[in-house]
Amino acid sequence: MRKLVLLLVMIVGITLAGCSSNEASGDGxxxxxxxxxxxxxxxxxxxxxxxxxxxxxxxxxxxxxxxxxxxxxxxxxxxxxxxxxxxxxxxxxxxxxxxxxxxxxxxxxxxxxxxxxxxxxxxxxxxxxxxxxxxxxQAKDGISYNATLLNEYGIKPPTTFKSFMKALEEIKERSKGEVTPFWFNGSDKSALGQYFDQFATPLLVTDEKHNYEKELINGTFDWSHYTFLPEKLLEMKEKGLLNKDVLTAQIQQKAQLMAQGKIGFTLASSSLGPAVEDLNPEVQVGVIPMPTIHQGDEPSWIGGExxxxxxxxxxxxxxxxxxxxxxxxxxxxxxxxxxxxxxxxGLKNIEAENYYSEYYKKYEDVKVQPYFDRVYLPSGMWNVMGSTGQQLLSGKMTPEEVSKKMAEEYKRLLDQ
CATH class of the missing domain: 3.40.190.10 (Periplasmic binding protein-like II)
Structure with a gap:
């Protein structure tokens, strides 16, 4: 009996090995x-x-x-x-x-x-x-917003950073603190890295008078020019414009809170609109290109592949x-x-209708700028952007220290 069992095991093993070999070898x-x-x-x-x-x-x-x-x-x-x-x-x-x-x-x-x-x-x-x-x-990242809420409050989608900040403050005031003006799932440092990455383009690239492409690429960039971004993020926190649980919030909460009318703005996510529609068809999610930071500049999408x-x-x-x-x-x-x-x-002969089609059509003349870190930063800086954002909001770093850390890591990674 034992010999029969062993024989069967050997036959099965040989059969399985043969199947695996045939699949890998492409023998027909x-x-x-x-x-x-x-x-x-x-x-x-x-x-x-x-x-x-x-x-x-x-x-x-x-x-x-x-x-x-x-x-x-x-x-x-x-x-x-x-x-x-x-x-x-x-x-x-x-x-x-x-x-x-x-x-x-x-x-x-x-x-x-x-x-x-x-x-x-x-x-x-x-x-x-x-x-x-x-x-x-192809990605066209900007800022997602509760279009239903903004219509109710009479707030126009912002085109400048100044009007964006004003809109956040209006949402806080009109909702009596019931709506988070700018929501982040900051338990994931990538969410904060996304803030720095998307706003770095209008701050440091698209405006002719504040274009540092050459310096960023050749390694001579003065990182004090970056300090505006951590300063503004900290200002948002101190003014109560971010969610109180910004450092513990999970991405799974985003669609639920937007569907409940508890979020004004958040960073763009292509799946957010359809997910909110499934939960509450009464809430419309819109998307806008990145607001300008410098006077005279034009809004831009952030994206590419x-x-x-x-x-x-x-x-x-x-x-x-x-x-x-x-x-x-x-x-x-x-x-x-x-x-x-x-x-x-990604192909120009394809007319795709999706949740955000009306917004992409509305802003079809807005240029798409590549993700900042993919062009101007050495590999590894994405992690630094996210972690410094978490440390800033936890009180462990000042805006100036964030820029200093970025400069140190930028140089270190660039030299590798």
Whole structure:
């Protein structure tokens, strides 16, 4: 009896090993591609997973193993880059050229490239014409707001930082403190990092008289020019314009509180509007470009690539990987993904209708500026922006100390 059991175990083991070997070798039994995405919201993951399933149905000989590591994505990809063993397909999440450029295949010969939105050219193409990734959608980040509340209070969406501060104070006064003027899920330092990153562009880049691009890039930037941002954030806290639980609030609370009419403004999130609509259709969420800081400047969106699909240049399945991207670029699929993620499509031939369409249409002439840290800061500074924001609001740092810390880390990371 024992001999029979052992024989059965050996047969099963050999069979399983053979299946695994056939799948990996691509000997006719099918090809499996690994795909890693930075999508975190349930809405975003759902629409991408549905696209994967539709592809697999059309091409039954190709399987896509889609993965959504969440907060662990960047660390995981860094390890894989160090080992030169990346997924067959992966999301470049804003770093198509700077971080992942040497690891991705050139997609410039693909049919969809002729329809690439020109706004994404500086982010996804280089001077030689190499195309680094396919954009599932594109980010247009600004500030989300409770449009229902602002209409009720007679507050116009602000276009300048001065009018933004005034709007926050009006919300506090009109609601008698029942509504948080500017809400952050500050338990996650990235939320505070987002504040600094988005406002740094109108402070230090877009205004001609206050443009420090050259200094930021060559390492000579005087970080005292940055102090305005921590000063204003601290002023908001001291005036009661931020949520009292700013350092412990969780991102899951955002949609619930907005749906309850308890938030005036918060940093933009593409999934916020649809989530609020599901909870309370009576509340309309709007979005505006970033207000100007310097007189005479123009508002701007902050963004570029949001979710993308790049191909690892050393994949053994380059043709199958391209076939997947070709499928994603089909108009009906591209439209569905853009609408499902509530963001504009990355292709100019796609008219995507989503929750924020009226706002994107209203501000269609507003330029999109790239994320500040992706262009002007060395890798690692995002963490510094977020952590100094937490220390500022906890009383452990002054605005001047925040700028000093930024200068120190900027120099240290730049020299690495």
């Amino acid at each position: 039994s099918g090809t499996t591609l690994t795909f890693y995405s930075t999508a975190t919201s349930e809405e975003d993951k759902k629409v991408i997973s549905e696209a994967v399933a539709a592809f697999e149905e059309k091409y039954p000989d190709i399987d896509i193993e889609d993965n959504y590591p969440g907060d662990g994505y960047e660390d995981m990809l860094r390890v894989k880059m160090a080992a030169n063993d990346l997924p067959d397909l992966f999301d470049t999440h804003g770093w198509a050229k700077q971080r992942y450029g040497e690891y991705v295949a050139d997609l410039s010969a693909m049919e969809w490239v002729k329809n690439l939105d020109p706004a994404l050219d500086p982010i996804l193409k280089d001077e030689e014409g190499k195309v680094y990734a396919y954009p599932l959608n 949001r979710h993308t699909v790049a191909i690892w240049k050393d994949t053994e399945h380059i043709e199958e990987a391209k076939k997947f991207i070709e499928f994603l670029a089909q108009p009906e699929i591209a439209k569905k993904i853009a609408e499902g993620t509530s963001l504009p499509a």
